Amino acid sequence: MSDTLTIEKRQNATTRLLLAPGIIWMCLFLVAPILMIVYVSFWTQTTFTISPEPTLASWKQFFGSATYTGSLWTTIRIWLIVLTTTFLVGYPTALFVGLLIKSKTLSTILLVICVIPFWTSFLIRVLAWRPMLGKEGAVNIVLMKLGIIREPIEVLLFTELSVIIGMTQIYCVFMVGPIAFMLARIDRNIIEAARDLGAGFGRIFWKIIFPLSLPGVVVGSIFVSVMVLGEFATSGALSGRKVNLLGNIIVTQVGSLKWAMASVVGVILTVVIGIVIAGFLRIVDLKREL
Protein backbone atom coordinates (compact mmCIF):
# COMPACT_ATOMS: atom_id res chain seq x y z
CA MET A 1 0.00 0.00 0.00
CA SER A 2 2.66 2.49 1.04
CA ASP A 3 4.74 1.23 -1.87
CA THR A 4 2.18 2.21 -4.48
CA LEU A 5 1.87 5.57 -2.76
CA THR A 6 5.59 6.34 -3.08
CA ILE A 7 5.57 5.20 -6.70
CA GLU A 8 2.62 7.49 -7.30
CA LYS A 9 4.47 10.35 -5.64
CA ARG A 10 7.59 9.71 -7.67
CA GLN A 11 5.60 9.61 -10.90
CA ASN A 12 3.93 12.89 -10.01
CA ALA A 13 7.34 14.42 -9.41
CA THR A 14 8.51 13.15 -12.81
CA THR A 15 5.46 14.62 -14.52
CA ARG A 16 6.08 17.98 -12.90
CA LEU A 17 9.73 17.88 -13.85
CA LEU A 18 8.91 17.03 -17.45
CA LEU A 19 6.32 19.78 -17.74
CA ALA A 20 8.11 22.56 -15.86
CA PRO A 21 10.46 23.79 -18.63
CA GLY A 22 7.67 23.99 -21.20
CA ILE A 23 5.25 25.72 -18.84
CA ILE A 24 7.89 28.21 -17.70
CA TRP A 25 8.88 28.98 -21.29
CA MET A 26 5.28 29.59 -22.34
CA CYS A 27 4.55 31.76 -19.30
CA LEU A 28 7.64 33.90 -19.83
CA PHE A 29 7.55 34.26 -23.60
CA LEU A 30 3.87 33.97 -24.43
CA VAL A 31 1.62 34.85 -21.49
CA ALA A 32 3.83 37.59 -20.03
CA PRO A 33 4.19 39.40 -23.40
CA ILE A 34 0.42 39.40 -23.91
CA LEU A 35 -0.17 40.74 -20.39
CA MET A 36 2.50 43.32 -21.11
CA ILE A 37 0.55 44.54 -24.15
CA VAL A 38 -2.54 45.02 -21.97
CA TYR A 39 -0.49 46.86 -19.36
CA VAL A 40 1.31 49.17 -21.79
CA SER A 41 -1.95 50.10 -23.53
CA PHE A 42 -2.68 52.22 -20.41
CA TRP A 43 0.72 53.91 -20.35
CA THR A 44 1.38 57.54 -21.16
CA GLN A 45 2.82 58.20 -24.58
CA THR A 46 5.12 61.14 -25.18
CA THR A 47 6.68 61.88 -28.55
CA PHE A 48 9.36 59.20 -28.52
CA THR A 49 8.97 57.35 -25.23
CA ILE A 50 6.39 55.82 -22.97
CA SER A 51 6.13 56.08 -19.18
CA PRO A 52 4.06 53.96 -16.81
CA GLU A 53 1.70 56.75 -15.61
CA PRO A 54 -1.73 55.21 -16.20
CA THR A 55 -3.95 56.96 -18.71
CA LEU A 56 -6.81 56.18 -21.05
CA ALA A 57 -5.50 58.60 -23.68
CA SER A 58 -4.50 55.98 -26.25
CA TRP A 59 -7.81 54.16 -25.86
CA LYS A 60 -9.74 57.39 -26.37
CA GLN A 61 -7.58 58.18 -29.38
CA PHE A 62 -8.33 54.78 -30.92
CA PHE A 63 -12.07 55.00 -30.57
CA GLY A 64 -12.09 58.68 -31.53
CA SER A 65 -10.39 58.16 -34.85
CA ALA A 66 -12.16 56.93 -37.97
CA THR A 67 -8.88 55.52 -39.33
CA TYR A 68 -8.41 53.24 -36.35
CA THR A 69 -11.98 52.06 -35.91
CA GLY A 70 -12.17 51.69 -39.68
CA SER A 71 -9.23 49.28 -39.60
CA LEU A 72 -11.11 47.19 -37.03
CA TRP A 73 -14.06 46.85 -39.41
CA THR A 74 -11.76 46.22 -42.38
CA THR A 75 -10.09 43.43 -40.42
CA ILE A 76 -13.42 41.83 -39.56
CA ARG A 77 -14.71 42.21 -43.12
CA ILE A 78 -11.57 40.72 -44.73
CA TRP A 79 -11.56 37.91 -42.16
CA LEU A 80 -15.19 36.97 -42.89
CA ILE A 81 -14.66 37.11 -46.65
CA VAL A 82 -11.45 35.07 -46.60
CA LEU A 83 -13.00 32.56 -44.20
CA THR A 84 -15.86 32.10 -46.65
CA THR A 85 -13.67 31.89 -49.76
CA THR A 86 -11.20 29.44 -48.20
CA PHE A 87 -14.14 27.27 -47.13
CA LEU A 88 -15.84 27.41 -50.54
CA VAL A 89 -12.59 26.80 -52.41
CA GLY A 90 -11.31 24.18 -49.99
CA TYR A 91 -14.34 22.04 -49.19
CA PRO A 92 -14.83 20.46 -52.64
CA THR A 93 -11.12 19.64 -52.78
CA ALA A 94 -11.30 18.07 -49.31
CA LEU A 95 -14.39 16.12 -50.40
CA PHE A 96 -12.52 14.71 -53.37
CA VAL A 97 -9.30 13.96 -51.49
CA GLY A 98 -10.84 12.68 -48.28
CA LEU A 99 -13.95 10.86 -49.38
CA LEU A 100 -14.30 10.23 -53.10
CA ILE A 101 -10.85 8.85 -53.83
CA LYS A 102 -10.66 5.21 -52.84
CA SER A 103 -6.90 4.85 -53.32
CA LYS A 104 -4.90 5.83 -50.23
CA THR A 105 -1.80 6.51 -52.31
CA LEU A 106 -3.56 8.94 -54.64
CA SER A 107 -5.08 10.90 -51.77
CA THR A 108 -1.69 11.11 -50.04
CA ILE A 109 -0.13 12.35 -53.29
CA LEU A 110 -2.82 15.01 -53.64
CA LEU A 111 -2.29 16.16 -50.06
CA VAL A 112 1.46 16.37 -50.65
CA ILE A 113 0.77 18.44 -53.78
CA CYS A 114 -1.26 20.80 -51.60
CA VAL A 115 1.58 21.15 -49.09
CA ILE A 116 4.47 21.64 -51.53
CA PRO A 117 3.80 25.39 -52.10
CA PHE A 118 4.57 25.90 -48.41
CA TRP A 119 8.17 25.11 -49.17
CA THR A 120 8.44 28.54 -50.76
CA SER A 121 8.91 31.38 -48.32
CA PHE A 122 5.62 32.96 -47.24
CA LEU A 123 6.70 36.46 -48.25
CA ILE A 124 7.80 35.33 -51.71
CA ARG A 125 4.45 33.56 -52.19
CA VAL A 126 2.75 36.85 -51.40
CA LEU A 127 5.01 38.75 -53.77
CA ALA A 128 4.38 36.23 -56.55
CA TRP A 129 0.82 37.51 -56.85
CA ARG A 130 2.02 40.85 -58.19
CA PRO A 131 3.07 39.60 -61.66
CA MET A 132 -0.06 37.42 -61.61
CA LEU A 133 -2.59 40.19 -61.04
CA GLY A 134 -0.99 43.30 -62.50
CA LYS A 135 -2.39 45.15 -65.52
CA GLU A 136 0.09 43.26 -67.69
CA GLY A 137 -0.03 40.26 -65.40
CA ALA A 138 -0.46 36.60 -66.18
CA VAL A 139 -4.20 36.51 -65.42
CA ASN A 140 -4.96 39.38 -67.78
CA ILE A 141 -2.71 37.95 -70.51
CA VAL A 142 -4.39 34.54 -70.32
CA LEU A 143 -7.91 35.99 -70.24
CA MET A 144 -7.16 38.23 -73.23
CA LYS A 145 -5.58 35.39 -75.22
CA LEU A 146 -8.69 33.29 -74.54
CA GLY A 147 -10.81 36.17 -75.79
CA ILE A 148 -12.80 36.39 -72.56
CA ILE A 149 -11.90 40.04 -72.03
CA ARG A 150 -10.81 42.78 -74.45
CA GLU A 151 -9.30 45.27 -72.04
CA PRO A 152 -7.07 44.24 -69.14
CA ILE A 153 -8.86 44.22 -65.78
CA GLU A 154 -7.20 46.88 -63.67
CA VAL A 155 -8.93 46.28 -60.34
CA LEU A 156 -7.05 43.00 -59.88
CA LEU A 157 -3.96 44.46 -58.24
CA PHE A 158 -3.52 46.94 -55.39
CA THR A 159 -7.13 46.64 -54.29
CA GLU A 160 -9.01 44.77 -51.59
CA LEU A 161 -9.72 42.10 -54.20
CA SER A 162 -6.04 41.27 -54.64
CA VAL A 163 -5.64 40.92 -50.86
CA ILE A 164 -8.57 38.50 -50.78
CA ILE A 165 -7.28 36.46 -53.73
CA GLY A 166 -3.79 36.28 -52.22
CA MET A 167 -4.98 35.30 -48.76
CA THR A 168 -7.38 32.70 -50.16
CA GLN A 169 -4.57 31.00 -52.05
CA ILE A 170 -2.15 31.13 -49.13
CA TYR A 171 -4.57 29.90 -46.48
CA CYS A 172 -7.04 27.58 -48.24
CA VAL A 173 -4.81 24.54 -47.68
CA PHE A 174 -5.29 24.98 -43.92
CA MET A 175 -8.99 24.44 -44.60
CA VAL A 176 -8.48 21.45 -46.93
CA GLY A 177 -6.26 19.46 -44.53
CA PRO A 178 -8.49 19.19 -41.42
CA ILE A 179 -11.68 18.69 -43.47
CA ALA A 180 -10.11 15.94 -45.60
CA PHE A 181 -8.84 14.33 -42.39
CA MET A 182 -12.33 14.23 -40.87
CA LEU A 183 -13.93 13.04 -44.13
CA ALA A 184 -11.45 10.19 -44.41
CA ARG A 185 -12.52 8.96 -40.96
CA ILE A 186 -16.19 8.59 -41.92
CA ASP A 187 -17.32 4.96 -41.85
CA ARG A 188 -18.21 4.17 -45.49
CA ASN A 189 -20.83 1.68 -44.30
CA ILE A 190 -23.01 4.52 -43.03
CA ILE A 191 -23.05 6.08 -46.49
CA GLU A 192 -23.72 2.70 -48.11
CA ALA A 193 -26.58 2.07 -45.69
CA ALA A 194 -28.13 5.45 -46.45
CA ARG A 195 -27.81 4.79 -50.17
CA ASP A 196 -29.40 1.36 -49.81
CA LEU A 197 -32.29 3.01 -48.05
CA GLY A 198 -32.74 5.21 -51.09
CA ALA A 199 -31.19 8.51 -50.02
CA GLY A 200 -29.88 10.69 -52.84
CA PHE A 201 -26.44 12.27 -52.76
CA GLY A 202 -27.75 15.66 -51.64
CA ARG A 203 -29.53 14.13 -48.69
CA ILE A 204 -26.55 11.93 -47.75
CA PHE A 205 -24.30 14.98 -47.95
CA TRP A 206 -26.38 17.27 -45.76
CA LYS A 207 -27.51 14.61 -43.27
CA ILE A 208 -24.32 12.55 -42.89
CA ILE A 209 -21.20 13.82 -44.60
CA PHE A 210 -21.36 17.49 -43.73
CA PRO A 211 -22.24 17.08 -40.03
CA LEU A 212 -19.45 14.51 -39.62
CA SER A 213 -16.94 16.82 -41.31
CA LEU A 214 -17.91 19.78 -39.12
CA PRO A 215 -15.05 19.33 -36.60
CA GLY A 216 -12.64 19.56 -39.54
CA VAL A 217 -14.36 22.74 -40.76
CA VAL A 218 -14.05 24.23 -37.28
CA VAL A 219 -10.37 23.34 -36.90
CA GLY A 220 -9.67 24.70 -40.40
CA SER A 221 -11.62 27.86 -39.60
CA ILE A 222 -9.61 28.39 -36.42
CA PHE A 223 -6.35 28.07 -38.37
CA VAL A 224 -7.49 30.44 -41.12
CA SER A 225 -9.04 32.95 -38.69
CA VAL A 226 -5.99 33.18 -36.46
CA MET A 227 -3.71 33.71 -39.44
CA VAL A 228 -5.91 36.18 -41.32
CA LEU A 229 -6.70 38.26 -38.24
CA GLY A 230 -3.00 38.59 -37.44
CA GLU A 231 -2.02 39.41 -41.02
CA PHE A 232 -0.25 42.51 -42.21
CA ALA A 233 2.24 41.43 -44.88
CA THR A 234 -0.26 40.30 -47.52
CA SER A 235 -2.47 43.33 -47.06
CA GLY A 236 0.56 45.61 -47.16
CA ALA A 237 2.15 44.07 -50.23
CA LEU A 238 -0.92 43.46 -52.39
CA SER A 239 -3.13 46.43 -51.61
CA GLY A 240 -0.54 49.14 -52.06
CA ARG A 241 -1.21 50.22 -48.44
CA LYS A 242 -4.89 50.79 -49.24
CA VAL A 243 -6.15 47.99 -47.03
CA ASN A 244 -5.11 48.63 -43.43
CA LEU A 245 -5.73 45.76 -41.07
CA LEU A 246 -5.19 45.98 -37.31
CA GLY A 247 -1.83 44.25 -37.92
CA ASN A 248 -0.79 47.02 -40.33
CA ILE A 249 -1.67 49.66 -37.75
CA ILE A 250 0.48 47.88 -35.15
CA VAL A 251 3.44 47.78 -37.53
CA THR A 252 3.21 51.45 -38.46
CA GLN A 253 2.68 52.52 -34.83
CA VAL A 254 5.72 50.57 -33.67
CA GLY A 255 7.65 52.02 -36.62
CA SER A 256 6.98 55.51 -35.28
CA LEU A 257 7.65 54.40 -31.67
CA LYS A 258 4.01 54.84 -30.62
CA TRP A 259 4.16 51.81 -28.34
CA ALA A 260 1.06 52.70 -26.32
CA MET A 261 -1.13 52.96 -29.41
CA ALA A 262 0.34 49.75 -30.84
CA SER A 263 -0.57 48.07 -27.54
CA VAL A 264 -4.16 49.33 -27.66
CA VAL A 265 -4.53 47.86 -31.16
CA GLY A 266 -2.85 44.69 -29.89
CA VAL A 267 -5.38 44.34 -27.06
CA ILE A 268 -8.27 44.86 -29.46
CA LEU A 269 -6.82 42.23 -31.81
CA THR A 270 -6.40 39.83 -28.88
CA VAL A 271 -10.02 40.34 -27.83
CA VAL A 272 -11.29 39.79 -31.39
CA ILE A 273 -9.25 36.59 -31.77
CA GLY A 274 -10.31 35.41 -28.32
CA ILE A 275 -13.99 35.83 -29.17
CA VAL A 276 -13.55 34.09 -32.53
CA ILE A 277 -11.68 31.08 -31.10
CA ALA A 278 -14.05 30.76 -28.13
CA GLY A 279 -16.96 30.84 -30.56
CA PHE A 280 -15.49 28.06 -32.69
CA LEU A 281 -14.56 25.96 -29.65
CA ARG A 282 -18.16 26.06 -28.49
CA ILE A 283 -19.03 24.07 -31.61
CA VAL A 284 -16.26 21.49 -31.22
CA ASP A 285 -14.13 20.22 -28.35
CA LEU A 286 -10.64 20.43 -29.83
CA LYS A 287 -8.90 18.19 -27.30
CA ARG A 288 -11.37 15.35 -27.81
CA GLU A 289 -10.97 15.43 -31.60
CA LEU A 290 -7.24 14.84 -31.36
Place this chain on the structure above:
Amino acid sequence: MESRILKPLLGFYVGLFVLFLYGPFVVLTIISFQQGPEGGPQFPIIEWSTYWYRHIFGLTPPSRIAPLPVGEALMRSLILAFMTMVVSTVLGVMSAQAFRRKFKGSTVVFYLIVLGMMVPGVLTGLGTSLLANNVIGIERHWYTTAFATHVAYTFPFAFLVMLAILNRFDASVEEAAWSLGVDPWTTFRKVTFPLIFPGVLSAMLFAFTLSLDEFPRTLFASGRDQTLPLAIYGTFSVEIHPNIFAFGVLTTLFSFALLSVYGILMAMSVRRAKKAAMQEDIA
Protein backbone atom coordinates in the same frame (compact mmCIF):
# COMPACT_ATOMS: atom_id res chain seq x y z
CA MET B 1 -24.77 6.81 -59.84
CA GLU B 2 -24.15 10.32 -58.57
CA SER B 3 -20.49 9.53 -58.10
CA ARG B 4 -20.21 8.87 -61.84
CA ILE B 5 -21.05 12.52 -62.46
CA LEU B 6 -19.74 13.97 -59.24
CA LYS B 7 -16.35 12.33 -59.19
CA PRO B 8 -15.10 13.53 -62.59
CA LEU B 9 -16.61 16.94 -61.91
CA LEU B 10 -14.82 17.25 -58.59
CA GLY B 11 -11.67 15.79 -60.14
CA PHE B 12 -11.76 18.59 -62.71
CA TYR B 13 -12.32 21.09 -59.91
CA VAL B 14 -9.31 19.77 -57.99
CA GLY B 15 -7.27 20.27 -61.17
CA LEU B 16 -8.31 23.94 -61.19
CA PHE B 17 -7.54 24.13 -57.48
CA VAL B 18 -3.99 22.87 -58.03
CA LEU B 19 -3.61 25.41 -60.84
CA PHE B 20 -4.72 28.13 -58.40
CA LEU B 21 -2.19 26.91 -55.82
CA TYR B 22 0.69 26.66 -58.27
CA GLY B 23 -0.09 29.50 -60.68
CA PRO B 24 1.84 32.18 -58.80
CA PHE B 25 4.84 29.92 -58.39
CA VAL B 26 4.91 29.06 -62.10
CA VAL B 27 4.75 32.75 -63.01
CA LEU B 28 7.43 33.52 -60.44
CA THR B 29 9.72 30.88 -61.95
CA ILE B 30 9.17 32.20 -65.47
CA ILE B 31 9.90 35.79 -64.49
CA SER B 32 13.01 34.77 -62.55
CA PHE B 33 14.53 34.09 -66.00
CA GLN B 34 13.81 37.65 -67.16
CA GLN B 35 16.58 39.49 -68.92
CA GLY B 36 18.64 41.80 -66.73
CA PRO B 37 19.34 44.32 -65.49
CA GLU B 38 16.72 46.28 -67.49
CA GLY B 39 13.97 43.64 -67.40
CA GLY B 40 11.44 44.21 -64.64
CA PRO B 41 9.34 41.77 -62.64
CA GLN B 42 6.57 41.57 -65.23
CA PHE B 43 5.63 40.24 -68.62
CA PRO B 44 6.61 40.11 -71.38
CA ILE B 45 9.91 38.30 -71.04
CA ILE B 46 12.31 40.45 -73.05
CA GLU B 47 14.85 37.68 -73.38
CA TRP B 48 15.45 34.49 -71.41
CA SER B 49 18.51 34.69 -69.21
CA THR B 50 19.98 33.54 -65.93
CA TYR B 51 21.07 37.09 -65.14
CA TRP B 52 19.12 37.37 -61.89
CA TYR B 53 20.49 34.08 -60.57
CA ARG B 54 24.03 35.28 -61.22
CA HIS B 55 23.03 38.61 -59.66
CA ILE B 56 22.22 36.90 -56.35
CA PHE B 57 25.68 35.36 -56.15
CA GLY B 58 27.33 38.65 -57.15
CA LEU B 59 28.55 37.25 -60.48
CA THR B 60 27.19 40.11 -62.59
CA PRO B 61 28.93 43.40 -63.29
CA PRO B 62 27.81 46.05 -60.80
CA SER B 63 24.61 47.83 -61.80
CA ARG B 64 22.20 50.28 -60.18
CA ILE B 65 20.36 47.36 -58.61
CA ALA B 66 21.92 46.41 -55.31
CA PRO B 67 22.40 42.70 -54.63
CA LEU B 68 19.97 41.13 -52.16
CA PRO B 69 21.35 41.39 -48.63
CA VAL B 70 20.88 37.69 -48.03
CA GLY B 71 24.32 36.22 -47.27
CA GLU B 72 24.58 36.88 -43.56
CA ALA B 73 20.80 36.85 -43.13
CA LEU B 74 20.69 33.28 -44.44
CA MET B 75 23.37 32.19 -41.97
CA ARG B 76 21.47 33.81 -39.08
CA SER B 77 18.20 32.21 -40.13
CA LEU B 78 19.76 28.76 -40.37
CA ILE B 79 21.39 29.07 -36.93
CA LEU B 80 18.17 30.40 -35.42
CA ALA B 81 16.11 27.62 -37.01
CA PHE B 82 18.57 25.03 -35.72
CA MET B 83 18.50 26.40 -32.16
CA THR B 84 14.71 26.61 -32.27
CA MET B 85 14.48 23.07 -33.61
CA VAL B 86 16.61 21.58 -30.83
CA VAL B 87 14.91 23.40 -27.95
CA SER B 88 11.32 23.03 -29.12
CA THR B 89 11.77 19.34 -29.94
CA VAL B 90 13.23 18.66 -26.50
CA LEU B 91 10.40 20.60 -24.85
CA GLY B 92 7.84 18.88 -27.08
CA VAL B 93 9.08 15.37 -26.26
CA MET B 94 9.24 16.14 -22.53
CA SER B 95 5.74 17.60 -22.31
CA ALA B 96 4.17 14.91 -24.50
CA GLN B 97 5.88 12.27 -22.35
CA ALA B 98 4.30 13.87 -19.27
CA PHE B 99 0.89 13.82 -20.94
CA ARG B 100 0.94 10.02 -21.13
CA ARG B 101 -0.18 10.00 -17.51
CA LYS B 102 -3.37 11.64 -16.36
CA PHE B 103 -2.65 14.56 -14.06
CA LYS B 104 -4.52 17.40 -12.48
CA GLY B 105 -4.72 20.54 -14.60
CA SER B 106 -3.82 18.72 -17.82
CA THR B 107 -6.45 20.68 -19.79
CA VAL B 108 -5.03 24.01 -18.64
CA VAL B 109 -1.48 22.96 -19.53
CA PHE B 110 -2.67 21.61 -22.88
CA TYR B 111 -4.29 24.90 -23.83
CA LEU B 112 -1.35 26.90 -22.47
CA ILE B 113 0.96 25.07 -24.86
CA VAL B 114 -1.44 25.11 -27.84
CA LEU B 115 -1.94 28.85 -27.26
CA GLY B 116 1.54 29.33 -28.72
CA MET B 117 0.36 28.40 -32.20
CA MET B 118 -2.92 30.29 -31.81
CA VAL B 119 -1.65 33.75 -30.89
CA PRO B 120 -0.65 35.72 -34.00
CA GLY B 121 3.01 36.56 -34.34
CA VAL B 122 2.26 40.28 -34.35
CA LEU B 123 1.06 40.03 -30.75
CA THR B 124 3.82 37.82 -29.31
CA GLY B 125 6.38 39.86 -31.19
CA LEU B 126 5.00 43.17 -29.93
CA GLY B 127 4.64 41.91 -26.36
CA THR B 128 8.12 40.46 -26.23
CA SER B 129 9.71 43.63 -27.52
CA LEU B 130 7.72 45.68 -24.98
CA LEU B 131 8.90 43.37 -22.23
CA ALA B 132 12.51 43.53 -23.35
CA ASN B 133 12.52 47.30 -23.91
CA ASN B 134 10.54 48.59 -20.98
CA VAL B 135 10.70 46.06 -18.17
CA ILE B 136 13.91 44.09 -18.39
CA GLY B 137 15.74 46.76 -20.33
CA ILE B 138 17.76 44.49 -22.60
CA GLU B 139 18.54 44.92 -26.25
CA ARG B 140 16.63 42.75 -28.69
CA HIS B 141 18.55 40.24 -30.78
CA TRP B 142 17.59 37.48 -33.15
CA TYR B 143 19.37 34.94 -30.93
CA THR B 144 17.75 36.06 -27.65
CA THR B 145 14.28 37.64 -27.78
CA ALA B 146 13.40 36.47 -31.29
CA PHE B 147 14.65 32.98 -30.42
CA ALA B 148 12.38 32.90 -27.35
CA THR B 149 9.32 33.78 -29.45
CA HIS B 150 10.28 31.25 -32.12
CA VAL B 151 10.34 28.44 -29.56
CA ALA B 152 7.03 29.60 -28.06
CA TYR B 153 5.62 29.26 -31.60
CA THR B 154 7.16 25.94 -32.73
CA PHE B 155 7.07 24.07 -29.41
CA PRO B 156 3.26 23.50 -29.66
CA PHE B 157 3.71 21.89 -33.08
CA ALA B 158 6.44 19.58 -31.77
CA PHE B 159 4.25 18.83 -28.74
CA LEU B 160 1.19 17.89 -30.84
CA VAL B 161 3.25 15.70 -33.17
CA MET B 162 4.78 13.86 -30.21
CA LEU B 163 1.40 13.59 -28.50
CA ALA B 164 -0.05 11.91 -31.59
CA ILE B 165 2.92 9.50 -31.74
CA LEU B 166 2.86 8.64 -28.04
CA ASN B 167 -0.91 8.10 -28.09
CA ARG B 168 -0.35 5.15 -30.39
CA PHE B 169 2.68 3.96 -28.46
CA ASP B 170 2.62 0.46 -26.97
CA ALA B 171 3.69 0.94 -23.35
CA SER B 172 4.20 -2.77 -22.69
CA VAL B 173 7.75 -2.70 -24.09
CA GLU B 174 8.67 -0.06 -21.51
CA GLU B 175 7.04 -2.03 -18.75
CA ALA B 176 9.04 -5.06 -19.83
CA ALA B 177 12.24 -3.05 -19.50
CA TRP B 178 11.22 -1.71 -16.09
CA SER B 179 10.32 -5.16 -14.81
CA LEU B 180 13.82 -6.28 -15.83
CA GLY B 181 15.16 -3.60 -13.51
CA VAL B 182 16.24 -1.06 -16.13
CA ASP B 183 15.99 2.48 -14.75
CA PRO B 184 13.51 4.89 -16.39
CA TRP B 185 16.13 7.11 -18.05
CA THR B 186 17.93 4.17 -19.69
CA THR B 187 14.54 2.75 -20.70
CA PHE B 188 13.70 6.03 -22.37
CA ARG B 189 17.05 6.20 -24.17
CA LYS B 190 17.24 2.57 -25.26
CA VAL B 191 13.58 1.60 -25.73
CA THR B 192 11.20 4.55 -26.00
CA PHE B 193 13.33 6.99 -27.96
CA PRO B 194 14.27 4.68 -30.85
CA LEU B 195 10.59 3.76 -31.21
CA ILE B 196 9.36 7.35 -31.29
CA PHE B 197 12.28 8.56 -33.43
CA PRO B 198 10.22 9.00 -36.63
CA GLY B 199 7.93 11.31 -34.66
CA VAL B 200 10.90 13.21 -33.31
CA LEU B 201 12.15 13.70 -36.86
CA SER B 202 8.77 15.11 -37.91
CA ALA B 203 8.73 17.42 -34.90
CA MET B 204 12.22 18.62 -35.78
CA LEU B 205 11.23 19.21 -39.39
CA PHE B 206 8.17 21.19 -38.32
CA ALA B 207 10.14 23.35 -35.90
CA PHE B 208 12.98 23.98 -38.33
CA THR B 209 10.85 25.00 -41.32
CA LEU B 210 8.43 27.09 -39.25
CA SER B 211 11.30 28.98 -37.66
CA LEU B 212 13.17 29.41 -40.95
CA ASP B 213 10.16 31.11 -42.53
CA GLU B 214 8.90 32.86 -39.38
CA PHE B 215 8.48 36.55 -39.98
CA PRO B 216 6.08 38.63 -37.81
CA ARG B 217 7.64 37.54 -34.51
CA THR B 218 11.13 38.23 -35.81
CA LEU B 219 10.11 41.60 -37.21
CA PHE B 220 9.30 42.91 -33.73
CA ALA B 221 11.47 40.83 -31.46
CA SER B 222 14.81 40.90 -33.24
CA GLY B 223 17.14 43.83 -33.23
CA ARG B 224 19.16 45.40 -36.01
CA ASP B 225 20.53 42.20 -37.54
CA GLN B 226 18.13 40.83 -40.11
CA THR B 227 17.10 37.26 -40.63
CA LEU B 228 16.25 36.01 -44.11
CA PRO B 229 12.49 36.76 -44.07
CA LEU B 230 13.26 40.26 -42.78
CA ALA B 231 15.71 40.81 -45.64
CA ILE B 232 12.99 39.76 -48.09
CA TYR B 233 10.44 41.99 -46.34
CA GLY B 234 12.85 44.88 -46.71
CA THR B 235 12.53 44.64 -50.48
CA PHE B 236 8.74 45.10 -50.23
CA SER B 237 9.00 48.80 -49.63
CA VAL B 238 11.45 49.48 -52.44
CA GLU B 239 11.17 48.58 -56.10
CA ILE B 240 10.93 44.85 -56.77
CA HIS B 241 13.32 43.19 -59.20
CA PRO B 242 13.27 39.65 -60.55
CA ASN B 243 16.23 38.77 -58.31
CA ILE B 244 13.79 38.25 -55.45
CA PHE B 245 11.91 35.74 -57.62
CA ALA B 246 15.11 33.94 -58.55
CA PHE B 247 15.87 33.80 -54.85
CA GLY B 248 12.41 32.34 -54.23
CA VAL B 249 13.11 29.56 -56.71
CA LEU B 250 16.46 28.82 -55.06
CA THR B 251 15.02 28.69 -51.52
CA THR B 252 12.27 26.36 -52.72
CA LEU B 253 14.91 24.04 -54.19
CA PHE B 254 16.76 24.24 -50.87
CA SER B 255 13.55 23.25 -49.06
CA PHE B 256 13.21 20.25 -51.33
CA ALA B 257 16.76 19.22 -50.50
CA LEU B 258 15.86 19.48 -46.83
CA LEU B 259 12.73 17.40 -47.39
CA SER B 260 14.81 14.76 -49.17
CA VAL B 261 17.20 14.53 -46.22
CA TYR B 262 14.17 14.07 -43.97
CA GLY B 263 12.79 11.39 -46.29
CA ILE B 264 16.11 9.53 -46.34
CA LEU B 265 16.47 9.65 -42.54
CA MET B 266 12.89 8.46 -42.20
CA ALA B 267 13.40 5.56 -44.61
CA MET B 268 16.60 4.60 -42.80
CA SER B 269 14.89 4.55 -39.41
CA VAL B 270 12.01 2.48 -40.80
CA ARG B 271 14.46 0.01 -42.34
CA ARG B 272 16.41 -0.23 -39.10
CA ALA B 273 13.19 -0.95 -37.20
CA LYS B 274 12.28 -3.66 -39.72
CA LYS B 275 15.74 -5.20 -39.44
CA ALA B 276 15.48 -5.23 -35.66
CA ALA B 277 12.07 -6.85 -35.87
CA MET B 278 13.44 -9.52 -38.21
CA GLN B 279 16.34 -10.28 -35.87
CA GLU B 280 13.84 -10.64 -33.08
CA ASP B 281 11.86 -13.12 -35.17
CA ILE B 282 14.96 -15.16 -35.83
CA ALA B 283 15.92 -15.14 -32.19
